[in-house]
Amino acid sequence: MVRVAAVQFExxxxxxxxxxxxxxMxxxxxxxxxELIVLPEFCNHLSWYESREHAREMACRHGDPFLAAVAGAARRHRAHVKIGVTLARDDGRTTGASLLYGPGGELLGEADKQILMGAENDHLDPATAPGPVVDTAAGRVGMYACMEGVINEVTRGLAVRGAQILLNSLNSFATDEASLHVPVRxxxxxxxxxxxxxxxPLIPADRLAQVGAGLGVPVGWLHGAGESQIVAPDGTVVARAPRxxxxxxxxxxxxxxxxxxxARLLATRRPARYAAITRPPRGRTAPPGAAVLPVAVVRAGAPAVRRAARDGALLIxxxxxxxxxxxxxxxxxRDTPAHVVTGTGALVNATGEVPREDPPGPSAGDPGGSAGDASGVGPCPIHRLPWGRLAIVAGEDARHPEEFRLAALADADVVAVPYTARExxxxxxxxxxxxxxxxxxxxxxxxxGPDGVAGLVLAAPRDFTLWTAWEGPFTGRISHPVVTTVKNADEVVHAVVWPEQAVNRHVSRGTDLVDGRPWHLSGALLGQAG
Structure with missing residues (x-):
């Protein structure tokens, strides 16, 4: 057993x-x-700078008094210490760096942040190489930071390369970090x-009122969200700090x-399908889908399907x-405009089975390719329907984030998922x-399914990120769907989703959830788990 700690502070x-x-701390x-201590991101200086030059001036350098003192603390306490700082590198870059010091004070590993959040893009430089998996006395360790955990590629790559413990340093106001993005990884x-x-405060105290007024949010939401935590491999939070x-x-x-x-879970991945994730972004090219789509989950026979269609569901x-x-x-x-996705993943309407559109593979004129693989066979076929673009992820594939990333890369608006949860x-x-x-x-x-839940309807919300005007009050969430739960006792559940919202992927200024992925550093996803 290893005793680990997560610490939070201002x-x-x-x-x-x-x-x-x-x-x-x-x-x-x-x-x-x-024996293993994790500190937050940007411990050396508030992530607020007047210019790139200012950011570099305030950044740490290897061997400077700040990092020497941290290394000395690791040595003095005979502990592994992971800290997040800004780091002025010898090649002229200034990065957000995760540094791991060993019990002897030695630097065991370092990882630069691969995807930057908002204004970080103005002042810092992204990673040029993936972070290592470090073999330590505490276990095989991988490091990541904040926004890298709001997407899946960084942590997935570390797991595929054999990490047992992932260390996440955050600098976040978002409440859905603790409720979703941290434990899911x-x-x-x-x-x-x-x-x-x-x-x-994550913003200088003398700027809080001005920034809060400009964004239309109370200044309390501009503070770090706390809730530092330790999460077990089944997603259970075994220790959590206060807000x-x-x-x-x-x-x-x-x-x-x-x-x-x-090993069992990762063995069911299908890496041969994932090449598109590692290709340069091409941007979404499909137009927005419909504003509103009535949907239904039907867990009964043909009469219930018929009723759902006649009650207005366009996707069942x-x-x-x-x-x-x-x-x-x-x-x-029959005699309705509804489409049905069957339990095997087929799509039908009133006239029979609906053919799919296979996205093309890369070509000389399209070196970035699409969601197709190198053979030209599309791993994420798309159905073009009157209300938008539908992808289907069925069965065991639904356990893996790569499959849904392929759907996003194919410009899907809605994904139908006939799948019974295993856990x-x-x-x-x-x-x-x-x-x-x-x-x-x-x-x-x-x-x-488990815990009395058989399914979900998850709608991409109109209110998204801190940096766009909200229709309702700001909730502290940066990226979280609107949830309708399908219970084990339910036969038919109606809900609505919003296809047109799939076009908005910018979680912050300059940070795109899909095209901002570190595609060029994600080659590990194409391999089998180590």
Whole structure:
């Protein structure tokens, strides 16, 4: 067993004060027996700069007094310490860096942030190489930071390369980090996650009122969201800090306990299909879908399908394993405009089975390709329907984030998912994240599932990110779907989704959830798990 700690605190513009706080919190965690300690992102200076030159001036340098003191604390406490700082590199870049110091004070590994968030793009440079998996006495460790956990590629690549523990340093105001984006990375990869977030203002105190007024949000939402946490490989949060205030949370973990489960899960991936994820972005080219789409999950026979269609559902999804055949489903929607996705993933309407559009593979005139693989066979076929573009992800494929990324790259608006969840995290975290990280609408239909839940309807919300005007009050969430739950007792559940919202993928200024993925650093996704 290894005792790990996540610590949260406030960091301002006084570098010396930030160092003193970092050392004090390392000492507090070590005093509670922690052998692996994770600190937040940007511990050296508030992530607020007047220029790129200012950012470089305030950045750390290897061997400087700030980092030497952190290394000394690791050595003094005989602990592994992971800290997030800005780092002035010798090649002229200034990066957001995750640094891991060993119990002897030695630098064991470093990872630059691969996808930058908002104004970070103005002042910092992204990574030029993927971060390492570091073999330590505490286990095989991978590092990432904040926005890298709002998409799946960085953490997935670390898991495929053999990481057992992922260390996440955050600088985030978003409440859905703690509720969704942090724990899902543990569950979907069968790894431990130790995540440390900030508290206190993330903007200089003398600018808070001005920035809050400009964004139309209370200044309290411009503070770090706290809730630093330690998450087990099944997505269970085993230790969580409060929403506000300094804190240290600790837990005893067995890094190897999930090795077998991780191997089984990752073995069902299909890397030969994922080449499009590693190609340069081409941008969405399809027009927006309809503003509103009435949908239904039907977990009963043909009469229930017929009623759902006559009640206005234009897309009906049947559960995985439904005995209703394509011909029977087609007959059930006769004389209606409805489409039905069967339990095997076929699409039918009143006239029979609907052909699909296979996206082309790369060509000389399209070196970036599309969602097709190198053979030209599209792994994510698209159905062009009157209300938008439909993808279907059925069965075991629904467990893997790569499949939904392919749907987003094929410009899907809605994904039908006939799938019965195998584990609770899939309905509590996994499928919600598939909608959130791709800005997709999902209609999920299964047989009776864990915790009394059989399916979900997940709508891409109109209110999205802090940087756009909201129709309702700001909730603190940056990327989270609107959820309608399908319970085991339900036969028919009606809901609406918003296809047109799939075109808006900018989670912040300069940060696109899909095209901003670190495609050129994601080659590990094309390999089998190590």
């Amino acid at each position: 960091a301002g513009q006084d570098v010396a004060a930030n160092l003193a706080t970092s050392l004090r 390392i000492g507090e965690a070590a005093g509670r027996g922690a 543990a569950a979907e990869n069968k790894v431990w996650v130790v995540a440390a977030n900030k508290v206190g 506000t205030g300094e804190a240290v949370v600790v837990a005893d973990i067995d890094p190897a306990a999930a090795d077998a489960g991780r 999804v049947l559960p995985e394993g439904s005995p209703l055949s394509a011909a029977e489903a087609s007959a059930a929607v 609770p995290w899939e309905l509590r975290l996994g499928l919600l994240e598939r909608a959130a990280e791709n800005r997709l609408n999902l209609v999920v239909a299964g047989q009776d």
